[in-house]
Amino acid sequence: MATLSSFNISARRYLGNKTKLLPFILNITNKNCKNIRSVADIFSGTGVVASAFIDKTIYTNDILQSNYFCNVAWFSPxxxxxxxxxxxxxxxxxxxxxxxxxxxxxxxxxxxxxxxxxxxxxxxxxxxxxxxxxxxxxxxxxxxxxxxxxxxxxxxxxxxxxxxxxxxxxxxxxxxxxxxxxxxxLNINNQCFNKDANELIKEIYADLIYIDPPYNSRQxxxxxxxxxxxxxxxxxxxxxxxxxxxxxMIKSKYCSNTANDTFINLISNINAKYILLSYNNMSTKGNNRSNAKISDEVIIQSLSTRGEVSIFSQEHKAFSTGKSNIKDNYERLFLCKCR
Structure with a gap:
């Protein structure tokens, strides 16, 4: 049998991939979140953020089965x-x-x-x-x-x-x-889901729930x-x-004009100690397809109904297909300590 080479979880080209932002995410959670035993990554994509919490109980979820299978491969016990x-x-x-x-x-x-x-x-x-x-x-x-x-x-x-x-x-x-x-x-309580995040959130509890929804109209x-x-x-x-x-059947509401209402509904149903939202500052800096679908006002207002909100930012060059060179782009983390 031939010797097989290997690959790690971050070896995929993926829009919104957070591999380079893991130190930022871990720094914020380590400094500001206490007694975290379980983490839910409900828009998990490749699962790279979940992998940063490999010593915890991990819940992953993605609407795409292609990502779900990858999450099962990496995290299922x-x-x-x-x-x-x-x-x-x-x-x-x-x-x-x-x-x-x-x-x-x-x-x-x-x-x-x-x-x-x-x-x-x-x-x-x-x-x-x-x-x-x-x-x-x-x-x-x-x-x-x-x-x-x-x-x-x-x-x-x-x-x-x-x-x-x-x-x-x-x-x-x-x-x-x-x-x-x-x-x-791997924690024996790990679970991987392939559901609409807004429906799943009604069924689970985690000490930290990480949210990284699509930013714009690109499905x-x-x-x-x-x-x-x-x-x-x-x-x-x-x-x-x-x-x-x-x-x-697999279109995301977060890429449509209903994104604000969908986000408000999501936040209202979360059961957690901490909510951590990743959302960049694209706002209206790009073309219509690239601009953020959820407004900062809706983000802060929704999270504030659940607890105390802090905002952290770090300069970040986002993955693109090479056609855009948007400057002063920041990745932001909104941390809510739930009441």
Whole structure:
């Protein structure tokens, strides 16, 4: 069996990724939050913020199944067989055919070469077959899907998202799955959810609830539709140049004109000692699609109904697709000590 290289949780290109802001987030919570035993990251994305609290009970949530599977892989306390995972990844990497399947039919020579599409389709179908025949459990399935997602992200002909592919880009003809760098000690009470955050918040308690909602009108379901298609593997019809499927069921209200009301509802239902909101100061500095959907007035007023609010800021250059160079951008943390 070939030696597999590995990857860590932050190895994905992802809009709003907070990897570089972890020291800032931890500094604020360590100085201002006492007796934190449980943390809920209810817009978890890649799960990188949750990973900073790996010694606590962690609750993750994301509306996208592609992120949910990754969170299960990283944080679920379910047992898994590491040797089995290595064997399966090695076996997948040996695939070298040009078979037709859903992936090749719909995505050949767009984000990936036709040959790579054959391999992606074969691997994803194999994962479901393994699960249905009880040869892998839910966590092992999530680990395999996560390995596939990270491998795809590494070679995709994109600018870091799937709103479009780079035309005339040189497509690589190989994709290799690697091994996640697992966390050794996970709290047995960790849970991962795939729900609307406003509904989930009515069901859970955590000492610290971290909130990092979408900032603007750019829907994550549009940006990462292809990875979501792979994760759900329902083989839907796709359309348009970008080859998107119907995403109406996974659109976020935080990207629409109802964002303020949705946020107010969320805050009113939180059950926690502390609420920590991450929200930058884009306000109206960019174009209409980039501008913040939730106003500072609504943020401060909503949080103030729950307790004492402090605001912390740090200069931060946000991830972009290279078309914008917005200056004086600050990442801000709004900390509410709940009454």
């Amino acid at each position: 379910e047992n898994y067989d590491k040797d089995k995972i290595k064997f399966l990844l090695d076996d997948f990497n040996k695939y070298d055919k040009n078979e037709n399947n859903y992936m090749r039919e719909n995505f050949a020579d767009t984000y990936f070469s036709a040959k790579v599409c054959s391999k992606i389709g074969f691997i994803r179908e194999s994962i479901d077959n393994l699960k249905e025949s009880n040869k892998i459990n839910e966590k092992e399935k999530a680990i395999l899907i996560t390995s596939l997602i990270y491998a795809m992200d590494k070679i995709a002909a994109t600018c870091g998202h799937y709103d479009a592919y780079r035309k005339n880009a040189k497509l690589v003809n190989e994709i290799n799955l690697t091994l996640p760098q697992f966390y050794n000690k 994550y379901s549009d940006t990462y539709h292809l990875l979501e298609n792979i994760a759900t593997w329902k083989k839907p019809q796709v359309f348009g140049v970008a080859r998107k499927m119907d995403r109406s």
